[in-house]
Amino acid sequence: MNTRTVRGAFPEASGPGPPVWRWGSPRRAGPAGEQPWEGARSSAPAPRGRHGPAAVAQHSAGHTAMKREVSLFCFSPSASPSLPGCIALLIALQVHRLVAAQFRVIGPDQPVVASVGAVAVLPCRLSPATSAESMEVRWFRSRFSSVVHLYRGGxxxxxxxxxxxxxxxxxLKHNITSGSISLRIRGVRLSDCGQYTCFVQSHVSYEEALLELQVTALGSDPHVSAEGHQDGGIRMVCRSAGWHPEPEVQWRDHRGQPLPPASEKVFTDTAGLFHTEVSVVIMAESNQNVTCAVRSLFLNQEKTATISIAGTLQSKLESEKEALRSELETEKGLLQSKLESEKAALKSALESEKERRRADKAEYEAMKRTLQSKLENEKRLLQSKLEREKEALKSALESEKERRRADKGTLQSKLENEKRLLQSKLEREKAALKSALESEKERRRADKAEYEAMKRTLQSELENEKRLLQSRLEREKAALKSALESEKVKYKAVEGLTKAQRHAGRRCIPSRDRPTSPGTQRIPCGCGDCLPWP
Incomplete structure (x- = not known):
């Protein structure tokens, strides 16, 4: 077991406080993940709570001030330059440091082993035996703030x-006055596995020790069963659950020799415990015993289960036969009892239904009589009410008739007045429309006469324009004919002159009178194909 003890002392015994600088000691490394302190700063994490970062800064500032005061005392011109005085002060400080380191925290040399669900005791004590009643005892995990248990202020x-x-x-405080500060953990879980720190702090110093808790679990006895045939043999399966760490599972024959497994399956449940399932194929002709052994290498313990192949097959067959027979008998008895109970239930239900119907019939008759009497009463009341309402309606109808007669005379007079007004209005509008129609006819006749005059004017202008265009076209046609004749004469003169120039200085020889070589150029002329004069 890796146990680490750390000592520290404050420069002033002014009460409880966090670890601070210590003078005159070698540099030491802190816990994993923390920077070492200069000088002999403790490797324990800085306490939290009432000894938080503010307290650390305060004590560090006090320590710096003390060093400054010592330096000024030894080298100030106003102070006494006596060397023995400085030496005496340094000796006093060193003695104070030695007196401050009064105890050590000691843990076990080996890991503490506990089973899941059991009780684990993590031993820790002070050496020499010192009462820890007035000290702070802090059990924590990886970080100082991960408090497992805290004892402070008694x-x-x-x-x-x-x-x-x-x-x-x-x-456990029964021996706390003798320096025993062990911690008991009930209902151990797999998550409790790991390192723990036992940290103790007095008014003038602090110490800590590391120890490890290993959590194990011894699983259930192996359960062996035959589960069908495979590869010409019988498939035997061994199951066991609740192990930690992972166990070793082995099949052995009747001589204790290991058998090769056909399949292996290992998984963990929600609690982190291991479940194993290992199968082996045993030949059908084998009638020897086989054993399944599940072994915890950490605890050096194993659990076994032995089974006979022949006995297994026979017992399995008999058990299945007995199970089928018992199941059949049970099913038969259940069906009979169910049938009888259903029959009795139906009978009772039928009787109760008959009784209910008789009661309903009697209730119906009583209700019928009650309703008939109520109906007669209601009928008489309604008849009397109807007679009263009929008389009231008759009187209201007569008064309404009189009112409507009066309204009819008024409406007829109003209608006659409206009719006369509408007739006079219609006559006025009819006369106005007639006058407007006559004026519109006169306007249209004037427009028609104006249109006819305009049409005759346009026709005469069109005829004049047509005659002018025809005379102009004739003049242009005569001019084009005279120009064409002059152009023909010019072309003939030019063509004659061109032919005379083409044959100047050449003699025309018909091609049939002279052989020609390939590639000789022929020149067309007026007398046929000609060759150039050599």
Whole structure:
């Protein structure tokens, strides 16, 4: 077991406080993930809570001030330059440091082993035996703030404890005056596995020790069963659950020799415990015993289960036969009892239904008589009410008739007045429309006469324009004919002159009178194909 002890002392014994600088000691490394302190700064993490970062800064500032004061005392011109005085002060400080380191925290040399669900005791003590009643005892995991259990001010402090350890830890205080500060953890879980730090702080110093808790679980006895045929043999399966760490499973024959497994399956449940399922194929002709052994290498313990192949097959057959027979008998009895119970239930239901119907019939007759009497009463009341309403309606109808007669005379007079007004209005509008129609006819006749005059004017202008265009066209046609004749005469003169120039200085020889070589150019002329004169 890797146990680490750290010592530290404050320069002033002014009460409880966090670890600070210590003078005159070699540099030491802190826990994993923390920077070492200069000088002999403790490797324990800085305490939290009342000894937080502010307290550390305060004590560091005090320590720096003390060093400055010592330096000024030794080298100030106003102070006494006596060397023995400085030496005496340094010796006093060193003695104070030595007196401050009064105890050590000691843990076990080997890991503490506990089973899942059991109780684990993490031993821790002070050496020499010193009472820890007035000290702070802090059990924590990887970080100083991950409090497993905190004892401070003479009592436990569950408010600073991690949630998963609430109600499961107990600081054993029966020997706390002798320096025993062991921690008990009830209901051990797999998550409890790992390193723990036992940290103790007095008014003038602090110490800590590391120890490890290993959690194990011894699983259930192996359960062996035959599950069908495979590869010409019988497939035997061994199952076991609740192991930690992962166990080793082995099949052995009647001589204790290992058998090769056909399949292996290992998985963990929600609690992190291992479940194993290993199968082996045993030949059908074998009638020897086979054993399944599940072994915990960590605990050096194993659990076994032995089964006979022949006995297994026979017992399985008999058990299946007996199970089928018992199941058949059970099913038969259940069906009979169910039939009888259903028959009795139907009978009772039928009788109750008959009784209910008789009661319903009697109730119906009583209700019928009651309703008939109520109906007669209602009928008489309605008849009397109807007679009253009929008389009231008759009187209202007569008054309405009189009112309507009066209204009819008024409406007729109004209608006659409206009719006369409309007739006079219609006559006026008819006369106005007639006058407007006559004026429109006169306007259209005037427009028609104007259109006819305009039409005759346009026709005469069109005829004049047509005659002018025809005379102009004739003049242009005569001019084009005279120009064409002059152009023909010019072309003939030019063509004659061109032919005379083409044959100047050449003699025309018909091609048939002279042989020609390939490639000789022929020149067309007026007398046929000609060759150039040599």
């Amino acid at each position: 009592r436990d402090q569950p408010g600073e404890q991690m949630q998963e350890y609430l109600g499961r830890t107990q600081l």
